[in-house]
Amino acid sequence: MRATGAIATRSGTALLATLMAIGWPLAAKAEPSRVVALGGSVTEIIYALGEEERLIARDTTSVYPEAATDLPDVGYMRALSAEGVLSVEPNLILAEEGAGPPEVVDILENARIPFVTIPDDYSPDGILAKIDAVGAALDVMEKAQDLRTEVAADLSSANSQAESLANGGEKRVLFILSLQDGRVMASGTNTAAHGIIEMAGAENAVTSFTGYKLLTDEALAAAAPDAILMMDRTGDHAATNEDLFAIPALSLTPAAEAEAVIRMNGLYLLGFGPRTAEAVRDLSVALYGG
Amino acid sequence: MLEARDLHIRLGRKPILTDVSCTAAPGEITVIIGPNGSGKTTLLRALSGDIPYDGRVTLDGLDIATADPAFLAGIRAVLPQATPLAFPFTVHEVVSLGATAGLSGADPTLADRALAKVDLAGYGPRFYQELSGGEQQRVQLARILAQVWQPLVDGAPRWLLLDEPVSSLDLAHQILVMRLAERFAQAGGGVVIILHDLNLTGMFADQVLLMSNGTLAQSGTPDRVLTDANIGAAYGCRVRSRKTPREDSFFLLPHLI
Amino acid sequence: MAADAAATLPLPKTRDRQTFARWMHLWLLLLLIATSLLSLGYGAADASLFGALAALMNGEAISHIEQVILLDVRLPRLLLGITVGAALAISGVLMQGLFRNPLADPGIVGVSAGASLGAIMAIVLGPLLPAGLLALTGNALIALSAFAGAWIAMLILYRVSTRQGRTSVATMLLAGIALAALTGAASGLLIYLADDQQLRDFTFWSLGSLGGTSWAKVWITAPIVFGAILLAIRLAHGLNCLALGEAAARHLGIRTEQLKSGAVLLTAAATGSAVAVSGGIGFIGIVVPHLLRLGTGPDHRPLLINAALLGATLLVGADIISRTIVAPAELPIGIVTAILGAPVFLWILLRRRGLVDL
Numbered sequence: 001m002r003a004t005g006a007i008a009t010r011s012g013t014a015l016l017a018t019l020m021a022i023g024w025p026l027a028a029k030a031e032p033s034r035v036v037a038l039g040g041s042v043t044e045i046i047y048a049l050g051e052e053e054r055l056i057a058r059d060t061t062s063v064y065p066e067a068a069t070d071l072p073d074v075g076y077m078r079a080l081s082a083e084g085v086l087s088v089e090p091n092l093i094l095a096e097e098g099a100g101p102p103e104v105v106d107i108l109e110n111a112r113i114p115f116v117t118i119p120d121d122y123s124p125d126g127i128l129a130k131i132d133a134v135g136a137a138l139d140v141m142e143k144a145q146d147l148r149t150e151v152a153a154d155l156s157s158a159n160s161q162a163e164s165l166a167n168g169g170e171k172r173v174l175f176i177l178s179l180q181d182g183r184v185m186a187s188g189t190n191t192a193a194h195g196i197i198e199m200a201g202a203e204n205a206v207t208s209f210t211g212y213k214l215l216t217d218e219a220l221a222a223a224a225p226d227a228i229l230m231m232d233r234t235g236d237h238a239a240t241n242e243d244l245f246a247i248p249a250l251s252l253t254p255a256a257e258a259e260a261v262i263r264m265n266g267l268y269l270l271g272f273g274p275r276t277a278e279a280v281r282d283l284s285v286a287l288y289g290g
Numbered sequence: 291m292l293e294a295r296d297l298h299i300r301l302g303r304k305p306i307l308t309d310v311s312c313t314a315a316p317g318e319i320t321v322i323i324g325p326n327g328s329g330k331t332t333l334l335r336a337l338s339g340d341i342p343y344d345g346r347v348t349l350d351g352l353d354i355a356t357a358d359p360a361f362l363a364g365i366r367a368v369l370p371q372a373t374p375l376a377f378p379f380t381v382h383e384v385v386s387l388g389a390t391a392g393l394s395g396a397d398p399t400l401a402d403r404a405l406a407k408v409d410l411a412g413y414g415p416r417f418y419q420e421l422s423g424g425e426q427q428r429v430q431l432a433r434i435l436a437q438v439w440q441p442l443v444d445g446a447p448r449w450l451l452l453d454e455p456v457s458s459l460d461l462a463h464q465i466l467v468m469r470l471a472e473r474f475a476q477a478g479g480g481v482v483i484i485l486h487d488l489n490l491t492g493m494f495a496d497q498v499l500l501m502s503n504g505t506l507a508q509s510g511t512p513d514r515v516l517t518d519a520n521i522g523a524a525y526g527c528r529v530r531s532r533k534t535p536r537e538d539s540f541f542l543l544p545h546l547i
Numbered sequence: 548m549a550a551d552a553a554a555t556l557p558l559p560k561t562r563d564r565q566t567f568a569r570w571m572h573l574w575l576l577l578l579l580i581a582t583s584l585l586s587l588g589y590g591a592a593d594a595s596l597f598g599a600l601a602a603l604m605n606g607e608a609i610s611h612i613e614q615v616i617l618l619d620v621r622l623p624r625l626l627l628g629i630t631v632g633a634a635l636a637i638s639g640v641l642m643q644g645l646f647r648n649p650l651a652d653p654g655i656v657g658v659s660a661g662a663s664l665g666a667i668m669a670i671v672l673g674p675l676l677p678a679g680l681l682a683l684t685g686n687a688l689i690a691l692s693a694f695a696g697a698w699i700a701m702l703i704l705y706r707v708s709t710r711q712g713r714t715s716v717a718t719m720l721l722a723g724i725a726l727a728a729l730t731g732a733a734s735g736l737l738i739y740l741a742d743d744q745q746l747r748d749f750t751f752w753s754l755g756s757l758g759g760t761s762w763a764k765v766w767i768t769a770p771i772v773f774g775a776i777l778l779a780i781r782l783a784h785g786l787n788c789l790a791l792g793e794a795a796a797r798h799l800g801i802r803t804e805q806l807k808s809g810a811v812l813l814t815a816a817a818t819g820s821a822v823a824v825s826g827g828i829g830f831i832g833i834v835v836p837h838l839l840r841l842g843t844g845p846d847h848r849p850l851l852i853n854a855a856l857l858g859a860t861l862l863v864g865a866d867i868i869s870r871t872i873v874a875p876a877e878l879p880i881g882i883v884t885a886i887l888g889a890p891v892f893l894w895i896l897l898r899r900r901g902l903v904d905l
Contacts, residue, residue, distance in 0.1 A: 075876025
């Protein structure tokens, strides 16, 4: 199917080529000076590298630093518009994993715009690998090396600080993505939330599945979290402590007894970018006290 | 010749029609009468092939159960008791549906002529849904007249099957419609009509089929079937026909003069 | 008295209405062409069709990016928009004719619910398929699964409502409600199993979009849909007769069983492929036939042709809005058609109350 798509795409292009019988000069391999960043962490890394001058557009999740929000927004990174991305005339697209839909990525590749996918792994090494990949794509390896060293040191100090705070007594943390009609959408393993909880010297209370899923009441009670971690949101997804503990299964947990609910900015907490070390520190302090 | 042999129809386990055999001849008006629930409409629906039945119905030798609907539509038109209409068609469009279904379909003036026949000349552009019940009934009649416009084609009769065509009509239009049927039969076509009005039956029928409890109680000429005894037995009430009522009681018996 | 009233009322002329309907073909075709040119010439990128054509005529080259935008983004998207819009509109006409109800739509025969279930199955369970099978279907897994879902739902419904070769339209209507509830429950179960990412994908799918258009989708969908339109036009006379009821239609010489199965199959083919490639796009199927009936009457032959043209035009127009209003991002087109279509739908309901008992 992918092959058919490519053939069909080419046939569309061939149509005009035949019509005009004119060849086009191949796009010159220019220095990537017009970059579209898809994914909050990619944008943050570009800013941390001091290469924000080259950034011309971003996706909806790229909201840090503040200045990034002034850039044109090409939409949600999994539902991109081919023409929308092309309209900002990029010569490099840097995307976190999962950008799409695939048909749009096909068209962008066909437009001979380098499309670089930055691997996502929710671990300290994953952050460093992201920095390497962004540095390589922007051709600023030296700066990337400096940032990498700095971030690596920061991460390991944050981690050891968290370990010492925990002091062997790892708390069980339940990450709640959202509440839907009194049901809890929680994080399992293989998520950013799971990664940051581990890095902050704690234990994810739910490990029976991967990704974010709705929990049953019984699974919620069995998770028995010592603390609840959430993103601080406004509007529809905002949930107050009363909302949380109105859920019977949640009200019986140790977290409810201690009213231990931690709210942190979503991108800061789950972005897995240059600020993650700071987020790990904040989280471990919130969990175990300074 | 429209012929039914050994018709049996059940609805679930309840027999609706039991062992009915009858014939209707071209050139004649055959009227089906009987009390409510006696099986008149069921018989007509079997004769027109609308409901499954045991037995055999043939139209000029053709088994209607297996005949091509398009071919049947060319030689036979059926007027149901009531015809709801789903969309805002105009009267002309409704009648044209009949004209195109029949064999005379090519004639574009047919719809207007059929409307004139049922005293609805000039009604063509109006919306069907805006007409009164009686007018709608006549539009439907015009539709089936347009479908079998000529009663006799190359010596082969066409057929009209009408289920209570005068039920919503005023006196004048009842007579008009029965006259149309009469002329159709006189010209060689076959007509089968369900009527409630025994007076109209006596005036126009060549053959009467008296239904009672799902069986054919009597059949034959009006003189033979429409006797006080037969009607009394079928309808369960005493009647007196062919006698003038007492002088001081009101009665109006429309009669052709 | 009735005759007097007839003389005084302003009457629509029947033949005028037929002539008007034929003129309408031409006007709508011109409107579609104009909208198409606008769609090709206008978008988030300032690649302009006319600029490109002028450049070509002067023998100048246009840039590769412009070429991609015009030929691989806007052109297939325009063609898919035309295809999907036409498919949704004629499906509406067919279903309304079949169910003899101006508010019927393909949702009634379970096609939409089936497609929706197929899509979420592909999204949630797709990753569990063997890698070889996944590679074979590639990008098209969701579309194929939605298409299959639409057909399976429709076939089940048709089987349930057909006994001894006769299809009961009333049973189909009721069974459609039951089937929609059942597929809704199955979708709900899958939604429960889905993770956050899959839920977002499904949400975007069900909002409808022409964003993932590729030439492959055009090549697969367009022949099915335009074949269905040509066949549907052949059902027009039968659908006109069916407006008088099934028995009356049969007495007018229509093979009603063939007509009914034809209408259902063509709807499943057209809607199934439209929904498969574009997700849930509402209101085109109800609003377009209705607007046309107001102007040119219920005769199905001109109605089907006009509906295909107007449906295509409206969807292409809605797509222009969808891809420019929040540029460089885009709004799901289902939101645009709902915002524009729902008020029209309500207006229809209010207006119709008098004329036809719904």
